[in-house]
Amino acid sequence: MKKVNFITTLSPQKQYEIRRWFWVTIFLCISAIAVVAYFIVPQVCLYWSLKKEITSLHKKTQLYADATKNRDALKSEYDKFRVRENKIDVYTNKAKNPHRYIAVIMQACNEQVKLEALRCNKKECEITILCPTPEHATVFIKHLTASDVFSRVKMVSLQQDGQSKLMRCVVKGTMITS
């Protein structure tokens, strides 16, 4: 005999099926997520680490580009300086370079002694200074005599300057060439 039912409802079998379907679907979804995560997560982690590394390298590369630019600029500047320095060195190390003589003269001058004129003719040189007292001129001559670049230093004239109270002293000496 066929069952009599006035209403159309979900039979217990259908309800059990729905419940089974629900749990199986949940289980399959979780399994699928777990499996996908098992394969995807390491790649995602790798991706993130690579992205991080790329970002840091980008930052470093940007600094490196600036540094490279600076380095190029500094290098060109350095080269220019080297050329100049070489020129200066060549000039400084020349045998006829009067630099060391002038340096000794300038060292012999102090705040009160002023160099007014310097005239060189081959090995002979004539130095004109302005000093307040004759003692200053004497000290100046002693300094030059004590140095190893001048010899036979002697005072040629010492006279009062007309316009100021200083004394003009003319010193002659012989430059020693190495």
Next chain:
Amino acid sequence: MWPIPVLEHELVSISFFPDALVCSWIQKTKTGTAPLVLRAYQHYPLTNLELENLIPFNPTVIKKCIISFLREHGLQNAFVTFCLCNDSGVMEKFVAMPISTPHRSDFGIAQSSNMLWEYRYLYPNDHGQYVFYVYSIPRSLILQYQLLAVAAQCNLITITTQTMALLDAYKTIFGVAFRRSQLAVDMMRYDNNVEQLISVDALRRMMSIPAGINTIDERLPIAAACGLMCVERIEE
């Protein structure tokens, strides 16, 4: 909110009588002598016209009875079947037809959108005719019982008649030995009175009934509940 309701592998049968509401909880068992056991049974008298002509005039009281039974035994998630007894609310009759596969129009019942009617073949009689069980019920009544089930928050799966439940119980008692010819003999013996088909002894062989229940008085609702339990395939 949990997306799927909890299911309980239990069936609660609720029989509606003009003067009473009967709730019963039957389980299948493998330990006792009978295959079924009546776990709980409650007879709620409705003497104040709560249920007249199967129309629930006081659904609140009926709902409270149902809810109290379900709560008392922790069966809120059980499957529930409603069984409507023979009353003026449900029209039932046994019709003899000359053919075994009649058309709906052969029964001579006017089609109406307000009424739900159907027929079931029962047995061939001695006159070479075929007896059918024909029932009809107002759709408004079905709706009221559905609303009652919604109000009581129970998982209603079936609304059927007591006659059909008793016939199912009869078939279950005979099991594989059920024959329509035997049903014909029994039905003709009792003049198509289905209520006489199932005896107390047959019921006791089918179901273990607690000693506190008067089986003679409560035979019909218990037999109907037995039939509903057997016709529904509930997982154990």
